[in-house]
């Protein structure tokens with residue numbers, strides 16, 4: 001069988017693109033190597049224009065769990081510094097706290113409802129390209145497959161095999177001096193003000209769901225999803241502490257919080273089963289030099305990766321999918337003017 005579009009990767013960006021192509025009636029096959037949805041917790045929400053874009057697609061309500069329309073956020077951060085937006089007329093900054101797992105669940109349900117075919121346990125191992133179509137090699141538990149498709153989209157994340165095999169350079173930098181600790185933890189109730197801010201003994205107030213910049217690093221806390229009494233607590237330090245081989249412990253998280261908040265916040269261990277606890281080392285900033293090579297296209301992290309501060313990853317990646325979806329559909333449907341598809345690039349201003 002010859003497919004019209006094969007998307008590699010059922011992360012948020014591949015899933016949104018599958019739904020966008022189906023809105024235009026384009027047949028889509030999405031291949032995902034993981035046998036099951038889920039995976040490690042990643043983003044904690046959407047920031048920027050993408051929130052309104054989700055609302056335009058009728059996705060705000062299922063993502064937010066409440067009726068829309070979305071409201072602009074009165075404050076955010078810039079480079080980890082507090083940014084008061086309450087006095088800005090036509091404030092364009094929207095925020096939607098929602099765990100990435102929930103975003104993917106909503107987008108997968110939508111893509112399937114619109115008729116996308118999603119095959120899990122299918123790992124793409126390579127592809128070949130000739131004048132008219134492409135051959136995609138796929139590994140499954142039941143053996144190897146070879147599929148044919150006219151278009152191939154790499155939504156396969158920052159280490160994208162599709163980008164590498166297409167020969168698209170990915171310049172940028174890695175900085176190993178940054179170390180992040182994050183985990184579920186209980187914050188003593190007497191440290192929290194009625195508006196949810198964390199009150200430090202020296203009078204400083206740290207806002208939830210914000211990257212609070214302090215001399216030793218960035219501190220973030222937020223209550224997200226069904227985590228009972230626990231908050232998600234995250235600390236990013238730029239002290240160049242180096243790589244550690246030992247598994248991260250709750251004491252490591254507490255020590256990181258102590259270093260950044262000068263010992264001002266004793267954390268409690270959560271009682272929920274399997275609490276999150278993680279250490280991330282280094283930050284990476286890279287962007288593909290082009291998002292298209294013939295019949296191969298890139299979206300999301302396959303095309304650009306960023307530090308998590310400020311949440312640019314999903315804001316830009318999901319807008320890639322919205323941008324590419326209608327342009328690729330127009331090309332396939334035959335009503336795209338010459339060159340339309342080559343205008344695809346994630347340069348929509350936020």
Ligand SMILES: Cc1cc2nc3c(=O)[nH]c(=O)nc-3n(C[C@H](O)[C@H](O)[C@H](O)COP(=O)(O)OP(=O)(O)OC[C@H]3O[C@@H](n4cnc5c(N)ncnc54)[C@H](O)[C@@H]3O)c2cc1C
Nearest residue numbers: 009011012013033042043044124156157300301311313314
């Ligand atoms: C700890 C952490 C916290 C983050 N926090 C934020 C945040 O707060 N805000 C934000 O906006 N962003 C955040 N990000 C970034 C965000 O998670 C990514 O931008 C987003 O997941 C990118 O989506 P994607 O669909 O492009 O790729 P991915 O989510 O990486 O999905 C790629 C998919 O492709 C599959 N795949 C890969 N190779 C193959 C193959 N060969 N064959 C088949 N399938 C394949 C993978 O299994 C995966 O499911 C965070 C990331 C991390 C790691």
